[in-house]
Amino acid sequence: MISTDSPFARVCAAPVLGVGLGIDVFDTRPDFRKLIKHHRAGFDFLEVYTRGNWADVDKPFAQIPRDVPRTYHHEGLDPVGPALCPRPPIDGCMKNQKLLAPPWTVEELAVRHIDGRYTDFFFPAILTPESLRATVANVRQLHALLPGPLLPENAPYEFVVGDVHLCEWMTQLSHQADCGLVLDLGHLWSYQLCMGHGDDPLHGVEKLDLSRVIEVHLAGARVEKYHGGRIYRDLHGAGPIPAPSLDLLRELLPRMENLKAVTIEVEDATEDRAVAQCAQVRQVVQQHRPQWLLGKA
Numbered sequence: 471m472i473s474t475d476s477p478f479a480r481v482c483a484a485p486v487l488g489v490g491l492g493i494d495v496f497d498t499r500p501d502f503r504k505l506i507k508h509h510r511a512g513f514d515f516l517e518v519y520t521r522g523n524w525a526d527v528d529k530p531f532a533q534i535p536r537d538v539p540r541t542y543h544h545e546g547l548d549p550v551g552p553a554l555c556p557r558p559p560i561d562g563c564m565k566n567q568k569l570l571a572p573p574w575t576v577e578e579l580a581v582r583h584i585d586g587r588y589t590d591f592f593f594p595a596i597l598t599p600e601s602l603r604a605t606v607a608n609v610r611q612l613h614a615l616l617p618g619p620l621l622p623e624n625a626p627y628e629f630v631v632g633d634v635h636l637c638e639w640m641t642q643l644s645h646q647a648d649c650g651l652v653l654d655l656g657h658l659w660s661y662q663l664c665m666g667h668g669d670d671p672l673h674g675v676e677k678l679d680l681s682r683v684i685e686v687h688l689a690g691a692r693v694e695k696y697h698g699g700r701i702y703r704d705l706h707g708a709g710p711i712p713a714p715s716l717d718l719l720r721e722l723l724p725r726m727e728n729l730k731a732v733t734i735e736v737e738d739a740t741e742d743r744a745v746a747q748c749a750q751v752r753q754v755v756q757q758h759r760p761q762w763l764l765g766k767a
């Protein structure tokens with residue numbers, strides 16, 4: 471049974487946000503101010519990314535009008551690490567949550583800091599029972615400290631360590647930490663590519679409790695050939711959304727009963743390209759789950 475004030479219950483109680491854009495407040499391409507001023511009809515909400523910065527955000531956050539719905543994408547909690555992260559990124563997340571008042575905060579299931587140094591590489595979750603136990607403990611502790619609920623997101627994989635299927639690992643995390651999830655469809659495909667299932671992006675998806683997926687991510691990417699295999703590289707707004715990501719969206723959309731948001735991550739896109747990708751995804755949503763856009767199902 472789900473407790474009424476659990477992190478999962480709190481995100482389930484949030485309204486449907488629709489189809490939105492993931493932007494970095496420190497980017498000039500796209501410039502979120504121009505998106506708001508000239509393209510407001512082109513997106514339903516913004517997912518705000520700050521590169522984990524909490525010191526320099528007051529000014530850009532103040533430039534997001536209150537009537538623009540927003541979610542927040544933090545970085546630095548490193549929830550798949552062996553122990554809880556240091557206090558500063560937790561305090562930073564707390565500050566940004568208070569300023570933005572998002573219904574939830576996204577955090578990658580990856581480690582990006584080693585001994586306090588930023589790696590600029592996603593060390594994705596090790597897929598073992600031991601790492602699951604540590605991650606559940608971390609997410610539970612974070613929920614005890616933070617004012618707003620977290621949505622852990624599957625990170626991109628360039629290699630896989632561990633024998634547990636990613637979908638099973640995420641299901642267990644969501645149940646044991648009683649939280650919702652972000653399912654990044656490109657990142658799911660990156661895992662399938664590593665496992666030799668690149669031509670079957672849905673392989674093993676029945677192991678994922680789709681009712682836990684509150685938000686979906688899509689992004690531009692390229693796929694590189696590497697030693698006979700293929701590796702997924704996120705390009706965000708600097709490239710087209712790969713066909714397998716859109717195929718996954720078509721397949722899974724009707725099956726995610728608690729879905730609240732579909733986000734296209736568009737860092738590096740022009741404003742025009744950002745809203746064009748949003749329109750492309752909105753069309754898929756309209757075809758496969760039209761009622762959802764009306765906030766009804």
Ligand SMILES: [Fe+2]
Pocket residue numbers: 623654687688735
């Ligand atoms: Fe993502």
